[in-house]
Amino acid sequence: MFQPIGSPKAPVTVHFDGVPITACPGETVASCLLRNGITRFRTTPVSGAARMPFCMIGHCFECLVEIKGLGSQQACLTVVVEGMNIATQAGAARVAGVGHD
Amino acid sequence: MTETGTSSSPTGAGAVAMDADVIVIGAGPAGMSAATELGAAGFRVIALDMNPSPGGQIYRAVELNLGDQRADPVLARALGRAYAAGWPLVARFRNQEGIDYRPDTTVWELRTDGTVGWQRAARGGYLRARHIVLANGAMERPMPFPGWTLPGVMTAGAVQTLIKSSRLKPTGRVVLAGTGPLLFLLADQLLKLGVKPALIARTDRFGDKMKALARLRPAALPAIAKGAGWMLNLRKAGIRTVTGVARLEAVGDDRVREVVVETGDETTRLPCDTLIVHDGIIPSIDLAQGAGLAVEWRAGDASWCPVTEQSGLASPSRGANLSAGASRIWITGDARQIGGADAAAAHGRLVGQTLAARLEAAETEALTAGPARIYARAMAPRAFIDAAFPQGQTSGDLADSTIVCRCEEITAGTIRSKARQGATDPDQLRGLLRCGMGPCQGRSCASTIGRLLSEEFDLKRPPRPFRGRPPVRPVPLCILATLESLDPELVSSEALNDKPDASGGIDSDV
Incomplete structure (x- = not known):
């Protein structure tokens, strides 16, 4: 869906839903997931529909993901860090340590 | 020179300690310019910005893309001279003494008394300054149509952000829909990056341009020449374009698969991987509204904007407010009124100089005449642009x-x-x-x-x-629970006096 412009820098590794994926140092979580072809960042709390970043500048909150166990993090404003654990946010955000089920 | 560092009295009734003379919110052309003027005049500035590097949306990642030895020449060419113009602005901001620049910082509260609530990663707190410059920019006008929530539908600004800060370009079948200069600028940039859109579905019509001619001013000619250049490039590249689009729909299951475009007499269905939409930009009024500042409707560009003087000084709204006293908030750039980067930089300088003079209790008129003239010139094309690209999908x-x-x-x-x-x-x-x-x-x-x-x-x-x-x-509770600097108003008035004395001074008759 998206393709790099020019030659990429030495990558770092992050995890998305437990799967290792490569990211460019300094890029945002949103850009990293899009680079890896991921179109489902979260599902909505109301209908369960899939959502992907829409505005990329922190206004729309469509890119919400779980980062390091904390829900409702804006992927478009968070920069990747080596080894970062990112997960799809299913429905409403979970409070750390409290499950939905 | 300044009264900063005034300590709060322990009983709380007195002044609250100031963290800076001025807090600038937003490091785009307006915020950077205001901060630079204030820093140069010797004032202490804290500049808070959501992004990882200065430049705002327009000059996003300009250091990375133009300063880097490995900068990609194709990308630099696609972003063009207007983007490169941000480089000296960012360099001056970076090099100016007196500016405490704090990137990756979100502002979640603003008060007319100069209090700002902030968050940076897992930390948060309050800051207070004698004045606030609010330069939090604009957003794309939300443009609802059937299917606009599907993954794969993105705004033109979002795609530009991916190009500038991530060096990513859309691939596959790309369709652009809507209207406004940004849509055509992006189409031109995509072409230069080797991406050929399958279709540009324009809601505007040729007739709009004819009507807009009545609002044409000589100062608008350079902007119009630039726009005509984009159009010519798109035509030369053979990009299919339809105008007067009345209805737009994105179709798909878990993501966009097809786009439907209806003009008066024709319906076009096209397979589509990325649908890029745009219908103009509007000021971001979230923080102004949250601070209880007055907003007014501007019919020209169909947007709400804060009520301000030419100097940028904002007015509190009538009725009950969260903070008493005169407004200490100055609004500049696109957050005040949509005008683009040059107008924003000029108005930011104007606000910086006016505020510096105010803090020094000096005359301001002679000082700000220069930026005011540049601002007026940069705003000259706006009436024409508003008329030439009227609201499309957001008006039908x-x-x-x-x-x-x-x-x-x-x-x-x-x-x-x-x-x-x-x-x-x-x-x-x-x-x-x-x-x-x-x-x-x-x-x-x-x-x-x-x-x-x-x-x-x-x-x-x-x-x-x-x-x-x-x-x-939204602010995580764990951050609210561990604020590094508490609400200065509460700290000063309550001072937690109800707590038992840790030294054992609990009444002996208990």
């Missing part, structure tokens, strides 16, 4: 089944039905339906709700948008 009929509030998935039909039952203003609708209560706090639906209510009640202008209340952005 909205089907009842179309989602308006993306967060809570509330449709136009649901909002209309509540309006018919007597909900006449956005705050009532919010209470009844939760529209505006999701994570985006109404940013994506406020303008559409105003439009639906205007249509429903045949109003000349939309009702006042949602009343804003802090926090204007």
Whole structure:
């Protein structure tokens, strides 16, 4: 869906839903997931529909993901860090340590 | 030189310690210019910005893309001279003494007394300054149409952000839809990056340009020449373009697969991987609204903007407010009125110089004449641009089944039905339906709700948008629980005097 412009820098590794994926140092979580072809960042709390970043500048909150166990993090404003654990946010955000089920 | 560092009295009734002379919110052309002027005049500035590097949206990642030895020449060419113009602005901002620049910082509260609530990663707190410069920019006008929530539908600004800060370009079947200069600038940039859009579906018509000619001013000619250049490039590249689009729809299951475009007499269906939409930009009024500042409707570009003087000084709204006293907030750049980067930089300088003079209690008129002249020149094309690219998808009929509030998935039909039952203003609708209560706090639906209510009640202008209340952005409880600097108002007035004395001074008769 998206393709790099020019030659990429030495990558770092992050995890998305437990799967290792490569990211460019300094890029945002949103850009990293899009680079890896991921179109489902979260599902909505109301209908369960899939959502992907829409505005990329922190206004729309469509890119919400779980980062390091904390829900409702804006992927478009968070920069990747080596080894970062990112997960799809299913429905409403979970409070750390409290499950939905 | 300044009265900063005034300590608060232990009993709390006195002044609160100031963290800086001025806090600037936003490091785009307006915020950077204001901060640089203030720093140069010897004042202490804290500049808070959501992004990882200075430049705002227009000059996003300009250091990375143009300063880097390995900068990609194709990318530099696609971004063009207008983007490169941000480089010296960023360099001056970076090198100016007196500016404490704090990137990756979100502001979730603003008060007219100069208090700012901030968050940076897992930390948060309050800061206070004698004055605030609010330069939080603009957002793309939310443009609802059937299927606009599908993955793969993105705004033109979002795609530009991916190009600038991530060096990513869309691939596959790319369709652009809507209107406004940004859409055509992006189409031209995509071409230069080797991406050939399958279709540009324009809501504007040739007739709009003819009508706009009445508003043409000589100062607008360079902007028009630039626009004509983009159009010529698109035509030479053989990009298919339709104008006068009346209806747009994105079709797909878990993502966009197809786009449907209807003009008066023709329906086009096209396979599509990325649908890029745009219908102009509007000021970001979230923080101004949250601070209880007055906003007014501007019919010219169909947007709400804060009520300000030419100097940028904002007015509190009438009625009860969260903070007493005169406004200490100065609004500049696109957050004040849409004008683009050059106008924003000029007005930012104007605000910086005016504020510096105010802090020094000096005369301001002679000082700000230069930026004021540049600002007026940069604003000259606006009336023509507004008329040439009138609101498209955000002005036509909205089907009842179309989602308006993306967060809570509330449709136009649901909002209309509540309006018919007597909900006449956005705050009532919010209470009844939760529209505006999701994570985006109404940013994506406020303008559409105003439009639906205007249509429903045949109003000349939309009702006042949602009343804003802090926090204007979601803040994790763990951050609120561990604020590094507490609310200065509470600290000063209460001073936690009700706590037992740790030295053992509990009454002996207990």
